[in-house]
Amino acid sequence: KIFVIGSFVVASTVTVEALPHPGESLRGHAFLQEPGGKGFNLAIAARRLGASVDGLFAIGDDALSAFAAPAFAREGLSVSMLRHKTGVTGAGIGFIARGGETCLAVAPGANHALSAGDVREASPAIAAADVCLAQFEVEEAPIAEAFAIARAAGRLTILNPSPYRRPSDPLLALTSVLCVNAPEAEALVRDLLGDARDADGDRSERLAEVVFGFGVEALIVTSGAQGAHLYRSSAKPHRQAAFPVEAVDTLGAGDAFAAGLAVGLAERRAWLEVMRIAAACGALTATKPGTFGALPDRRALEALLNA
Ligand code: ADP
Numbered sequence: 001k002i003f004v005i006g007s008f009v010v011a012s013t014v015t016v017e018a019l020p021h022p023g024e025s026l027r028g029h030a031f032l033q034e035p036g037g038k039g040f041n042l043a044i045a046a047r048r049l050g051a052s053v054d055g056l057f058a059i060g061d062d063a064l065s066a067f068a069a070p071a072f073a074r075e076g077l078s079v080s081m082l083r084h085k086t087g088v089t090g091a092g093i094g095f096i097a098r099g100g101e102t103c104l105a106v107a108p109g110a111n112h113a114l115s116a117g118d119v120r121e122a123s124p125a126i127a128a129a130d131v132c133l134a135q136f137e138v139e140e141a142p143i144a145e146a147f148a149i150a151r152a153a154g155r156l157t158i159l160n161p162s163p164y165r166r167p168s169d170p171l172l173a174l175t176s177v178l179c180v181n182a183p184e185a186e187a188l189v190r191d192l193l194g195d196a197r198d199a200d201g202d203r204s205e206r207l208a209e210v211v212f213g214f215g216v217e218a219l220i221v222t223s224g225a226q227g228a229h230l231y232r233s234s235a236k237p238h239r240q241a242a243f244p245v246e247a248v249d250t251l252g253a254g255d256a257f258a259a260g261l262a263v264g265l266a267e268r269r270a271w272l273e274v275m276r277i278a279a280a281c282g283a284l285t286a287t288k289p290g291t292f293g294a295l296p297d298r299r300a301l302e303a304l305l306n307a
Helices: 038-048 063-074 109-113 116-121 123-128 140-152 169-173 182-198 203-214 253-266 271-286 298-305
Strands: 002-005 009-016 031-036 053-059 082-084 090-097 102-107 131-135 156-160 177-181 218-222 228-232 235-240
Touching (some): 002 253, 009 102, 031 038, 053 109, 116 123, 131 253, 140 169, 218 271, 228 271, 253 271
Antiparallel strands (some): 009 031, 090 102
16 A cells, blocks of 8 residues: 655646747647646556555646546545645646656645644554655645654655755654656755765765665665666665656656555565656656656556566
8 A cells, every 4th residue: 555645736747849939929739638747647647557546635626626526536546635624726737848857846736735644633543554755846844744744653654855855954854765867866966965066976876875874774876767766774785777668758758657656665675666657657657648648557567578
């Protein structure tokens, strides 16, 4: 079972030939409005991969909030995960270029109202889950509360600090597995290595040493079509190649990767197998437009793993 400290966002995207420059007004093509948000993506990806999923998600009381319950129900996720707050629901606006490049901004809305109190009320469910999974579209206080509950119960915690802000030292100390993409890894190097960042040697390895110092057990750095690296305090670094696929747009690839990681770890698989599962989930998501419709199910995953 996986517990997601969630975020829910209704994302509106327009497909364009090329991403607009500042001041430019472009003629767009398809308009897509779909429920998403990193937390929701993680939850539906984990559910489609066959995991039992629980979690907490805050929505507002505006028109966009009406997207939430049907979207949860369609994915087989319980609407009891939803917490209703006053104000606007999380909303995102973005562009998808023909080449697959994307550009997206998210206003968090109700996601920032998810509180440590909401989390405390859910503590039995958190303690009962194998893995607690969080991203940074919510505030740090509810994540730290959830991770503390999970760790006290001997469970794994996975942090995907995206969109990036520096995780606090206490939050790192409660994190079992830290999963970042290449730009987030760069930002962490800047924030955690400080003056040491210009020294020779592999910066990800140095970053790994620093996060191990906080008690993190594994650091994963994803690099799109270049694959991903796994650093563990107890083993040599491991490179997971990306699965060769025809990428349409990579929106959601990182979310699918993190969900694959959570599912593999909840199933108590060996690390190298977990990395293969995660990479396959990321690759499959890159082969379809958008995120919601692109997140793979177990059958697609098994097909790619066994191809
Ligand atoms: P994010 O979406 O957070 O920027 P990445 O782009 O690093 O994350 O993608 C996460 C993972 O998804 C990669 O490590 C890789 O395994 C997989 N992936 C992403 N893009 C591709 C691609 N074009 N081809 C194959 N795999 C991909």
